[in-house]
Amino acid sequence: MIPLALPEVYKLIEPGPVVLLATRARTGRANVMTMSWHMMTEFAPPSVACVVSSANHSFKALRSTGECVIAIPSVAMAETVVAVGNCSGRSGDKLAMLGLATAEASLVRAPLLPQCLANLECRVTDMTLVERMNLFVLEVVAAWIDPRQRRAKTIHHCGYGAFIVDGRRISLPSAKA
Amino acid sequence: MIPLALPEVYKLIEPGPVVLLATRARTGRANVMTMSWHMMTEFAPPSVACVVSSANHSFKALRSTGECVIAIPSVAMAETVVAVGNCSGRSGDKLAMLGLATAEASLVRAPLLPQCLANLECRVTDMTLVERMNLFVLEVVAAWIDPRQRRAKTIHHCGYGAFIVDGRRISLPSAKA
Numbered sequence: 203m204i205p206l207a208l209p210e211v212y213k214l215i216e217p218g219p220v221v222l223l224a225t226r227a228r229t230g231r232a233n234v235m236t237m238s239w240h241m242m243t244e245f246a247p248p249s250v251a252c253v254v255s256s257a258n259h260s261f262k263a264l265r266s267t268g269e270c271v272i273a274i275p276s277v278a279m280a281e282t283v284v285a286v287g288n289c290s291g292r293s294g295d296k297l298a299m300l301g302l303a304t305a306e307a308s309l310v311r312a313p314l315l316p317q318c319l320a321n322l323e324c325r326v327t328d329m330t331l332v333e334r335m336n337l338f339v340l341e342v343v344a345a346w347i348d349p350r351q352r353r354a355k356t357i358h359h360c361g362y363g364a365f366i367v368d369g370r371r372i373s374l375p376s377a378k379a
Numbered sequence: 380m381i382p383l384a385l386p387e388v389y390k391l392i393e394p395g396p397v398v399l400l401a402t403r404a405r406t407g408r409a410n411v412m413t414m415s416w417h418m419m420t421e422f423a424p425p426s427v428a429c430v431v432s433s434a435n436h437s438f439k440a441l442r443s444t445g446e447c448v449i450a451i452p453s454v455a456m457a458e459t460v461v462a463v464g465n466c467s468g469r470s471g472d473k474l475a476m477l478g479l480a481t482a483e484a485s486l487v488r489a490p491l492l493p494q495c496l497a498n499l500e501c502r503v504t505d506m507t508l509v510e511r512m513n514l515f516v517l518e519v520v521a522a523w524i525d526p527r528q529r530r531a532k533t534i535h536h537c538g539y540g541a542f543i544v545d546g547r548r549i550s551l552p553s554a555k556a
Contacts, residue, residue, distance in 0.1 A: 216415045217535035217543055218395010238393045241418040243430050243512050251428060251514065253420050277549075284551040330507055331516075335420050337428065339512070355546070358394035358535070363553025366394055369532070369546025372454075374461040376540025 203305075203316060203346040211248035211342050212379075214274055214320050215240065219356035220283055220365070222318065223254065224271040224297075224304075225263035226311045232304060233291035234315070235260045236283055238359040240272070245379065248342040249327065255336050259291035264338060268326040269310040272340075273318035276354035277367050282317075284363055309343050319351035380482075380493060380523035388425035388519050389556070391451055391497050392417065396533035397460055397542070399495065400431065401448040401474075401481075402440035403488045409481060410468035411492070412437045413460055415536040417449070422556065425519040426504065432513055436468040441515060445503040446487040449519075450495035453531035454544050459494075461540055486520050496528035 206214075215221075223237045240252035250272065254261050264270050275283050285300050297304055297313070304313035307323045314321040323346075328339035355368035383391075392398075398417060403409045417429035427449065431438050441447050452460050462477050474481055474490070481490035484500045491498040500523075505516035532545035 213538040216395075217537050218393075218415075238395075239418045239420065241416045241428065241430065243416065243514060249512070251418065251430075253418065253428075280549060280551060284553050288554045328508070328511075331505070334505075335426070335516070337420060339508075357549070358545075360394050360548075361390040361556055363551040365549050365551070367546045367549060368535075369544045371537075372457060372534070372542050372544060374457060374540040374542070376461050377465045379538055 203321065203348050206320065206345040206347040208248050208342060208345055209246045211322060211345050212242045212245055215242050215250060217356070218358055219274055220359045222273040222275055222283070222286060222315055223260060224273060224312045224315055225260045226267065226313060227263040228266055231295065232297055232313045233260050233263060234286055234296055234302060236287040243339060250324065250340045250342060252338055252340065253336050254338060264326065265332065267311065269312050270324050270340065271307055271310065271312045271314055272322040272324055273315035274320045274356060275318045276351055277357050279317060280357055280365060283357070314346065319348050319354045321346045380498065380525050383497065383522040383524040385425050385519060385522055386423045388499060388522050389419045389422055392419050392427055394533070395535055396451055397536045399450040399452055399460065399463060399492055400437060401450060401489045401492055402437045403444065403490060404440040405443055408472065409474055409490045410437050410440060411463055411473055411479060413464040420516060427501065427517045427519060429515055429517065430513050431515060441503065442506070442509065444488065446489050447501050447517065448484055448487065448489040448491055449499040449501055450492035451497045451533060452495045453528055454534050456494060457534055457542060460534065491523065496525050496531045498523045
């Protein structure tokens with residue numbers, strides 16, 4: 203993985219792919235969940251809002267450490283993505299159980315997931331709406347991309363394990379980012 | 380357009396399509412903007428968070444009326460979507476200029492855009508983060524779908540007029556919504 207310039211991050215998140223959210227609890231144990239409820243809130247520094255249900259085991263680690271990694275899987279990882287969504291970190295080490303490799307991040311303690319096409323190291327910057335709607339705001343403080351997966355297709359969740367895979371790319375003259 | 384059951388709404392928003400946001404200012408004038416920074420925050424009642432920049436002409440109408448319509452265009456409307464993004468409602472009646480038809484909504488004053496595959500009538504429910512990050516939370520109070528466009532492909536924005544069109548659909552056994 204090579205560094206990705208932070209102002210490029212929105213191009214990965216804005217299309218709405220399913221992502222994996224990796225955390226590391228204060229105990230040192232890493233965990234991972236799937237996430238589709240996320241959006242950009244700022245270009246630079248890149249900021250992302252996301253909803254992490256308090257029913258998810260990852261919620262506590264995210265709230266208490268204020269750190270996570272958002273990793274973007276390609277369609278090649280679709281079965282792993284669903285497997286991540288179908289079990290809880292409560293029952294053991296999900297990353298090991300699912301054969302998900304990890305690597306050390308540069309600025310946060312949550313792990314990178316190097317099988318994914320991109321990894322975004324994030325710090326929580328706002329928890330105003332966590333109590334009421336489980337909504338966290340994150341700043342992306344470092345970003346990594348796998349150059350071999352630059353053209354990889356992502357997946358978009360439509361409910362109950364149904365996904366749309368990226369199709370063709372079109373380009374129209376736009377004045378705006 | 381026929382009514383769409385509200386608990387089905389997340390299946391349209393969660394995949395992350397570009398949407399059109401229609402508003403009607405207190406003056407009575409309707410306007411429309413493109414939006415890619417949105418996410419689900421609750422299944423039922425379906426709630427959506429979105430970022431509408433205070434630089435957008437629509438911001439004031441959304442904040443002052445607390446109402447809008449989120450309309451989901453198919454790829455057939457891609458050129459219109461970019462045209463909507465390339466001009467401002469400050470300079471005139473965008474809907475008329477761009478040949479966008481409108482229809483009366485059932486519960487809000489903002490117009491429906493019946494050329495789109497779905498229309499979500501929304502009321503603002505939380506403005507806590509509007510001042511700091513232009514983040515509105517909406518509740519979808521009524522939803523409409525065009526049955527002829529049920530399989531229509533949506534588009535996902537990757538920056539500067541580059542879009543990914545929906546590709547193939549895959550389905551994997553999932554225990555969760």
